[in-house]
């Protein structure tokens with residue numbers, strides 16, 4: 217795909233250097249900005265400067281680097297090997313950059329080498345949950361075996377300081393005498409900026425770095441409103457997404473797996489084949505007990521993803537529209553973990569679902585299939601949002617002025633929420649599911665996020681952070697988008713007065729309390745509708761005796777305060 221040229225900039229106006237919003241210090245003191253890795257929270261003025269095209273978006277920097285080096289990169293000799301740098305694309309099937317790397321190697325008759333860099337500081341800076349690190353490392357085992365079957369080595373190396381990653385990759389490319397390195401694009405700010413630098417740096421050293429779109433069905437930047445703007449509302453964006461895919465059927469073409477390496481590769485790279493998948497770095501390890509539970513719950517790797525997808529499309533997708541909101545029912549695909557680590561591509565998912573329908577139209581035929589495809593599209597939507605409004609990746613809300621909200625940082629409320637001891641059974645069940653599985657049902661994610669922001673009035677970014685630190689499917693764009701939606705500070709504006717009532721949500725989506733009883737065993741003995749509100753519905757004594765807490769806030773009072781603030 218040809219990179220877009222950077223947009224013409226308006227004349228640079230004075231962007232206030234650092235004008236903190238009124239509550240900037242308080243939010244920082246409460247761990248919103250990770251000062252070990254990042255500067256102070258940016259000013260609202262600076263965030264707005266991205267919107268008025270005064271500051272280049274990180275993707276524009278990368279596109280400019282690709283465009284600016286295109287002629288030089290074309291001239292680069294292949295030399296002895298071609299390298300594919302695996303990141304969040306831990307699969308051999310339908311992997312765009314891997315396919316291109318493999319083609320380059322095949323045409324030149326040289327071997328392909330896979331590279332994966334474990335960067336503990338990136339895990340730390342990006343709040344990657346230990347369960348997610350563990351899933352990626354287990355997926356790497358599968359990937360390594362799949363590549364080995366093709367005589368392709370996968371070299372995995374831990375680089376302690378993330379600033380050293382570019383240099384270390386350069387050393388490896390030199391050692392392997394590789395002229396080309398391929399990678400799929402990641403849309404978070406750190407990664408786009410890093411890749412922009414790498415493309416230029418490597419080009420200066422005579423190495424071609426190719427960075428291509430892969431993770432979305434429709435690459436960011438291709439869908440605009442009638443006036444040429446980025447959509448900020450999902451429904452019209454989705455109609456445009458569907459139209460675009462219908463008009464560009466190649467978007468659902470799947471990339472072939474890489475071919476076999478030349479037979480000589482085994483002997484030549486014997487030391488690379490010998491490398492082991494490392495253990496999780498310090499601070500990101502699981503206890504033995506956790507590993508046992510999580511490994512059984514979440515088998516890793518591409519084959520598992522394909523099995524799960526096939527089974528879902530065979531058995532459950534038809535009923536998805538009916539069941540997807542009931543957390544006690546296995547009505548959703550549980551594939552988010554695979555999308556997040558790239559053990560499954562969104563193209564493969566949408567195409568498989570489409571092929572199990574009677575029509576090729578993404579918005580026709582079986583209702584369950586249509587709904588599911590529209591959910592997978594949310595993932596694209598939030599990545600498009602992140603690319604266009606990059607400051608959402610820098611702790612700012614979509615509308616910068618929403619930084620001016622005076623949130624609470626009440627530590628006791630926050631720990632009741634994280635521990636699942638708020639006295640709201642549906643909230644507590646959900647938070648315990650998160651700890652117990654490293655995953656939470658989507659309906660419950662919305663309930664607990666709304667509860668944190670609108671009942672406890674806590675800074676939504678504390679919840680966003682806690683989710684990233686615990687989710688096996690933690691994905692910056694989807695998590696940030698979900699939190700923005702629930703706290704009414706994101707795109708697809710949900711009016712602030714739309715406040716989830718946890719009791720009504722509980723009655724509607726867990727009518728028999730099955731989900732609550734599973735995750736809050738103290739309430740097992742509570743019968744009937746009291747399960748949703750034991751203290752308010754005559755089962756207070758039983759709940760108290762079992763050690764279940766009373767509600768830490770009253771929804772009605774909190775709702776009024778949220779509306780008033």
Ligand SMILES: Cc1cc2nc3c(=O)[nH]c(=O)nc-3n(C[C@H](O)[C@H](O)[C@H](O)COP(=O)(O)OP(=O)(O)OC[C@H]3O[C@@H](n4cnc5c(N)ncnc54)[C@H](O)[C@@H]3O)c2cc1C
Pocket residue numbers: 540548549550551552553555556588591592593594595598656657658659661662665683687689690691692694695696697698699702
């Ligand atoms: C506050 C909040 C935080 C969230 N954080 C994350 C996150 O870190 N990572 C993540 O992958 N999803 C996140 N989501 C979206 C959603 O909850 C999960 O994708 C979903 O629960 C995963 O389960 P599943 O694979 O069974 O989904 P299914 O219902 O089977 O949906 C299929 C796929 O569609 C995508 N999808 C579905 N709903 C959404 C959505 N609302 N936003 C974006 N993509 C969606 C996911 O990739 C999902 O795997 C969040 C939602 C909220 C409200």
